[in-house]
Each structure stands twice: as structure tokens, then as C-alpha cells.
Amino acid sequence: MAEIQALAKGLKILNLLEHSRNGMGTTEVAKHLSIDKSSASRLLHTLANYGFVEQDENSSRYLLGPQLLTLGQHLLNRITLRDHARPYLHELVDKTGECAHLAIQAQRQALYIDQVESTAALRVESEIGTLSPLHCTALGKVMLAFGESRMPDEFRSFTHRTVTDPSTLEAQLAQTATRGFAIDDEEYNYGVRCVAAPVYDHRGILVGAIGISGPAGRVTLERIDEFGTVVRDTADALSARMGYDARLFLAQSRDEGTANH
Template sequence: MASMMADDFSPLDPESGAQHGGVQSVDRAITVLEILARTGDAGVSEIAEEMGVHKSTASRLLSALDARGMVQQNSERGKYQLGFNILRLASAIPSRLSLVKEARPELEDLVGKFGETVNLAVLRSHYAVNVDQAMGPSTLATQDWIGGLTPLHATSSGKVLLAAVSAEVRSRILAEAGLEPYTQRTITSRDELEKQLAGINEAGYATSYEELEPGLNAVAVPVRNHRGVVIGSVSISGPAFRFDPERIPGLIDELKQAGHSISAKMGYIDA
């Protein structure tokens, strides 16, 4: 009995043990939900093992969540999965989330780490529209891209957005937009573009080397919503003479992490 009580509460603050025991229970309940969101379903033993608690503790947590409709037990397999009340709660969130607001700290963090301009873009018609920007400190990084309509096939953000849509939607977009050559390096072949887009989905990022403007390079990653749909892209751009994104140590990994962080704030759970 003493072991069970210690496992359930283990207060962090001896002066407010009951309060912190309750906080720990809430934390554990959230952990159960996160496990089920990641795995799809899990049994009591699996959850207990992953959390490092007694089976009895995991069972009580699941029973409490089941009573509130947050989880439900599969009658055939005996495992638990997320319940329908999770959907009811989640449905109230997306309309209240602001992509620009949630992304802003990540944009500023990237500027602080790499000193180049960082943009947040979304798809509008057949353009990538920059909806927010964090400027780098260099006097060379002074162009204001906010509100600018940029071509999808000639920008890193645009390629990320193009790669995320279905082949049917992409065909319609490109039929309307065309493949205008902005520089000698702009991709104007549909076959070549499709090959690059396939590689983008596999690599998780897109690049643009002087394809929109001579002397301007950029790299971008996707941002997803709670359904896993790409709703935007985050890019870093800079002068070609100093900015080669695939040769700057850690840059692409940090950019990907920023994309994941923003996506998580928008409700996305990476399985």
C-alpha cells in the first residue's frame, strides 16, 4: 500500500504534497493521451512500462480517462485508444490558432542563430504569399517580403507548398501559373520540376539557388496543421556569396526542427 501511494503521489514539494500529487496525476494522464496519440492503441501493460509506473497506476489513469470519454477500450483486443471527446475538444482549437503568432518565436530564433532573413509563407491561388518575416542583422538583408506574391516553382517555400498538394491540384496550379523563367537557373521544365518535388517530399526540405533573383539562395521546410496537412512553409534566405544552406553546419536540421515546433503548436503530432 505504501508503495502504491508513493507511486501515485511522490510530492515534489513537501509543504504542498497533495497539490503536487494532483499535478503529477494530471501530468501522467496527459502522458497516457500522448502515448495513445503516437501509437494508435496500447494495453495497460504497455502504457505502464513506457511510463515506468505500476500496472495498477496505469489502469486507474485509463479508467478515469475512459469515464470522461477521453479514451475508449477496444472490446476485441482489450487495448485502449483515444476517445471521441478528444475530437470534440480538439475541434475548438484550430480556428483559434494563429499561424503567424505561433510561428513568430521560431522565426526570431532562427534569425538569432543564423543571421539571415526568415520568412513564413502560405499558399494563395498559384502564389506563395509571405505572411511574416524576421529580418537578419546584415545591411544586405533588407528586402521586405511580407505580402509579396512569389512564384511557386522558383522559390524554396513555393516548392514546399507545391510538393504537398495532390498531382491534380498541382497540374491545375501550374497550368494557371506557368513556369516563367526569372533567371537562367529557374526550372522551366515540368518533368524536371516534378522530379525535384518528389525529392523534396523525401528530404523534407526544398532549396532555391538563384532561381528567383540572381544572387539569392533560400531553403524552406513545411509547416503542418493538426490533420497533418501542409499549411505553410518557413524559409531562410541570404546572398549567394555567403549563403549555401546545404553547406552551413546544422542549418537544415535547425530549420526542420523549427518547422516541427510550429507544426506541434498547430496541433500536429508526428507519428
């Protein structure tokens, strides 16, 4: 019985962390579960040992861990977005010759849920289930520019091109919103450029991002607008497949603007 109670409390901790944007400390967990701090600490350490939670080195707060992604991997096959996106990923590969990726937001990062590889000998691949930062990846910037994601608390540098200044990133995001696609110009990995665009559902809500990644020698700055147009058009087609009607939401936006004047 004691083991069952401990399991139940462990599951409650996972539910608590799921709804906590910035994680929780041991004292907070103990308070929510109405248990003493030492018991909460033992439960958290056990969950951490199995990868279900992880402790932030700076704040000492606990967040959901990567093992949950592994357990949930089979569920990705049932995600409607992934099912609908598959032919569009192939279309991107056919049109650009580069690897195509699909991502959603998870834990304030971009979670890769599908990809189609390029046939080129030199190509850029990303493992499904990988989490990438929002501030320096094309897929992540889409979520910052078009969704409701908050700016990151810190701007970790991965290359000398990584944007670490909030004002500079905000300017990039404004440009991204205007042209309809985001760019990663060797900001996350040297020698790799990426382009991504937003995907909406029938409610007009951002549900993911679709994009391509390739060697900087092929995805050149001179061709970036060309790649961007292809990616944006493909994302628009996928959004329409998801039930999104851009004209309807544009009309609603105009009506709201008129009402506010």
C-alpha cells in the same frame, strides 16, 4: 437603389472568382449572375480599375486582384499560424543569421504573411503581402511537394537557373519530399538562395511554409544541408506547436498501407 444592386453584384463577382481556380470570362460571369454580357463587362472593368480583379493577358479571364490583399492586411494579425510562428522566425534568424519568412498559399502562389529581418548589413527582405511563384521559390516548392497544389500551368523564367521543365521540377519535388526541405538556388533572384520547410496543423494538413533567404555568398551550397536541417527542425517544432503529431500520422499512414495490401 441601383448603386446598391451594382455593389451587390460586384461582391458576388468577387465570391465567384474566389472559388474559381483558373478565373472566369465575362460570359461566365454574366451567366452566373443572370445579367447581360455588357453589364458584366462594366462591372468587371470597374472592379479592375480599383484593383479588386485583374485580367489575364493571355486568356482574358478575370482573377482576384491585389487590392484584396491590401484590404485584408490587418486580418493577417489574427491568423493563428502567424501568431504561433513569430518566435520560430526569430529562432531561425538567431540560428542562421539570415532573414526568416512565413508564407501560405494564395491564388496558386506563395503569399508572404510575416518575416523577421536579419541584422546583417547585406540581407534579403520580402515585403509582407508579396505573392511569389511556386515553381522557383523554396516556400513555393514546399507547397508543391507537401501540399495539394497543382503544378503551374506555365514556368516563367526569372534567372538562367529557373527550372522551366516539368520533369526536372518533379524530380526536385521528389527530392524535397525525401529530405524534408526545399531549396531555391538563385532560381528567382540572382545572388539569393533560400531554404524552406513545411508547417502542418493538428489535422496533418499543410498550412504554410517557413524558411530563410540570404546572399548566395553566405548561404552556400556547401552549407545548404546545414541550413536545411535547421529550417526543417524549426518547422517541425512549429508544427508541433500547431498541434501536429508526426508519430500519429505516421502510424495512420502505416495502417492504411497495411489495409491496402
